[in-house]
Amino acid sequence: MIPQSAIDAIPYAEQLGIKLHDTLDSGFVFKLEPESRFMGNPAIEAFHGGIICGLMDCAMTVTIMCVLEKAEPPSIINQTTSYLGSASLQSPVYVRAEITKPGRRIVGAYARAYQDNEVHLVAKCSSLFKLVERLRQ
Amino acid sequence: MTAMDSAMGLATMLAMEELSSLATLELRYDELRPPQDEDGIFIKSHCDSIDDGIAYLTSTASDSSGIFARAVARFILTPGSTSFMEAAMAAINGEQS
Numbered sequence: 001m002i003p004q005s006a007i008d009a010i011p012y013a014e015q016l017g018i019k020l021h022d023t024l025d026s027g028f029v030f031k032l033e034p035e036s037r038f039m040g041n042p043a044i045e046a047f048h049g050g051i052i053c054g055l056m057d058c059a060m061t062v063t064i065m066c067v068l069e070k071a072e073p074p075s076i077i078n079q080t081t082s083y084l085g086s087a088s089l090q091s092p093v094y095v096r097a098e099i100t101k102p103g104r105r106i107v108g109a110y111a112r113a114y115q116d117n118e119v120h121l122v123a124k125c126s127s128l129f130k131l132v133e134r135l136r137q
Numbered sequence: 138m139t140a141m142d143s144a145m146g147l148a149t150m151l152a153m154e155e156l157s158s159l160a161t162l163e164l165r166y167d168e169l170r171p172p173q174d175e176d177g178i179f180i181k182s183h184c185d186s187i188d189d190g191i192a193y194l195t196s197t198a199s200d201s202s203g204i205f206a207r208a209v210a211r212f213i214l215t216p217g218s219t220s221f222m223e224a225a226m227a228a229i230n231g232e233q234s
Contacts, residue, residue, distance in 0.1 A: 041158065049146075049161035050139030057138060075171055079138065081164045 003028055006065040010073055013058035016051070027098035028066065030059045034089040047087035049123075052113055053079065056125050059097035060109035064129055067099055074107060074129035081125040091115050093122065105131055138166050141208045144182040145194040149212050152184035152192065157214040159192070164210045176201045190214045 003020040007013045022029035032038075032055050040048025061073050087093050093113055101108030106128055113123045142164055149159055172178055182196040191211055198206040 041160070043158060048139070048143070049164070050142030053142060053164055053166075054139040076166075076168050078168065079166045081166070083161045083163065086160065
């Protein structure tokens with residue numbers, strides 16, 4: 001499955017406006033352009049933390065669908081997000097998502113969010129997903 | 138997840154004694170089952186403690202069948218003049234005038 005088809009299969013990802021930015025050997029990089037509706041703190045004009053964790057969730061879901069060639073989005077079991085800095089609304093947020101454990105039923109994934117400099121992370125998270133099992137005919 | 142982060146932020150604002158800027162430090166989210174599409178969801182958030190500038194929160198999300206997700210978060214509070222609350226109030230007042 002190509003990443004854009006996977007994004008279109010997830011209404012929340014489509015609604016946010018996530019775009020594929022780069023393809024890596026180990027995963028994908030996604031991009032989210034700043035919009036005023038994403039504002040969390042008007043005092044510093046920063047992205048809302050909930051948008052960042054939702055973006056990372058979608059990025060990992062799309063990565064799993066594309067790398068493991070699944071038509072159905074996996075369902076999330078848990079996600080632990082660490083916020084490392086504020087994400088300015090002056091520039092886009094990039095999320096690099098990779099699979100850490102490609103299991104048969106449970107898949108582990110990792111995502112890192114950054115802006116202008118890939119070294120200065122805005123947030124990072126690790127998650128577990130359950131693959132949706134198709135009923136046998 | 139986005140809604141729970143917002144709800145816990147609002148719970149922190151209601152619990153804090155002085156106006157402060159706040160930011161999420163960590164959010165742990167467990168999804169027990171997928172929510173049902175046709176119903177709206179309810180989010181209950183509780184600020185368990187604010188200690189040494191860190192707020193500790195728990196939250197649950199439920200639909201008509203009961204709880205489908207839970208979350209635990211920590212927020213950091215930064216008291217200061219450029220607080221979130223003041224900017225938010227200024228934005229609201231600006232819209233009203």
